[in-house]
Amino acid sequence: MIFFDLFITFFKIGLFGFGGGYGMLSLIQHETVERAHWLSTSEFTDIVAISQMTPGPIGINSATYCGYSAIHNAGYGHLMSVLGSATATFALVLPSLILMILISKMFMKYMHHHSVESVFKGLRPAVVGLLAAATLLLMTPENFSTPSDNLWQFCISCFLFIAAFVGVKFVKINPIRMILYCAVAGLLLLYE
Amino acid sequence: MIPLIEEEVVNRHRWVEKQEMLDLIAIAQSCPGVFAINIAIFIGYKLNKVRGAIATAAGTALPSFLIILAIAIFFKQFEDNRVVAAMFRGIRPAVVALIAVPTFNLGKQAKLNKLTVWIPILSALAIWMMGVSPIWIIILAGIGGYCFGKMRNE
Numbered sequence: 001m002i003f004f005d006l007f008i009t010f011f012k013i014g015l016f017g018f019g020g021g022y023g024m025l026s027l028i029q030h031e032t033v034e035r036a037h038w039l040s041t042s043e044f045t046d047i048v049a050i051s052q053m054t055p056g057p058i059g060i061n062s063a064t065y066c067g068y069s070a071i072h073n074a075g076y077g078h079l080m081s082v083l084g085s086a087t088a089t090f091a092l093v094l095p096s097l098i099l100m101i102l103i104s105k106m107f108m109k110y111m112h113h114h115s116v117e118s119v120f121k122g123l124r125p126a127v128v129g130l131l132a133a134a135t136l137l138l139m140t141p142e143n144f145s146t147p148s149d150n151l152w153q154f155c156i157s158c159f160l161f162i163a164a165f166v167g168v169k170f171v172k173i174n175p176i177r178m179i180l181y182c183a184v185a186g187l188l189l190l191y192e
Numbered sequence: 193m194i195p196l197i198e199e200e201v202v203n204r205h206r207w208v209e210k211q212e213m214l215d216l217i218a219i220a221q222s223c224p225g226v227f228a229i230n231i232a233i234f235i236g237y238k239l240n241k242v243r244g245a246i247a248t249a250a251g252t253a254l255p256s257f258l259i260i261l262a263i264a265i266f267f268k269q270f271e272d273n274r275v276v277a278a279m280f281r282g283i284r285p286a287v288v289a290l291i292a293v294p295t296f297n298l299g300k301q302a303k304l305n306k307l308t309v310w311i312p313i314l315s316a317l318a319i320w321m322m323g324v325s326p327i328w329i330i331i332l333a334g335i336g337g338y339c340f341g342k343m344r345n346e
Contacts, residue, residue: 122337186282
């Protein structure tokens with residue numbers, strides 16, 4: 001039952017999704033691409049791109065889109081796919097709802113306890129690793145092509161990767177603008 | 193996002209005091225889940241218990257949900273369009289770079305030293321090369337942090 005599986009998957013992502021939207025990405029990637037094969041790597045990358053360009057939290061955006069695509073790719077129609085995105089988004093929010101209410105109700109005073117703080121401290125370096133993994137997992141032939149498959153596309157992809165990294169990190173170009181530049185570059189250089 | 197929430201919740205509606213807000217932000221950021229949703233639930237619960245929490249969570253999620261849903265339905269029909277396909281071939285490498293940037297920024301913020309720098313490297317390799325679930329990395333890191341904190345206190 002794909003809807004039940006979708007619910008459990010995004011509930012898990014909501015429960016263990018530490019480190020903000022980006023930290024959550026490697027979880028979403030692992031669950032939806034590697035484990036369940038609901039999406040291909042390039043579809044997942046497209047979802048991240050679309051989430052980046054639209055307002056709102058990246059976690060909600062990708063859950064909504066993944067839920068829709070997963071059901072759609074399984075061969076269902078639009079209505080069922082909408083239900084799929086509602087299921088994924090609800091499942092992602094539910095652990096937050098339960099946890100934050102429990103914290104408000106009775107654990108607020110423990111949140112600054114040193115054992116709780118040391119757990120959070122331990123998570124911080126691991127979240128950096130999660131982000132690094134998300135980056136590495138997306139460096140695939142699907143996203144970059146390969147030198148033997150299509151040398152031109154591979155070189156352009158590597159150039160755009162470096163240009164986007166330098167542009168956003170050092171030149172401080174707005175990420176959305178950077179995505180738009182690369183879309184234009186893709187249209188001019190990679191049209192087939 | 194934080195200035196926007198603060199403006200509405202603290203300055204305009206005065207639902208929460210400034211100091212309490214800072215505390216809630218810190219907790220919502222440490223907890224799992226989407227930050228904006230977490231903070232919305234805290235404020236909703238404070239105002240009107242469980243009903244309030246459900247209302248603010250739904251209110252925060254709904255705009256993004258509807259926008260993305262519209263895009264998903266729209267995009268599914270243009271996926272095979274050659275212009276759209278070419279644009280996304282250019283966008284994909286950039287998106288990977290956009291995830292690489294916060295990796296380095298977060299690494300700097302985490303103030304890694306010679307010893308702790310191995311934690312992100314080994315976790316990334318375990319996920320990337322061995323297909324270990326990130327959930328196990330989170331669980332292990334939490335337990336590790338707890339044990340380390342215990343040891344330091346004794």
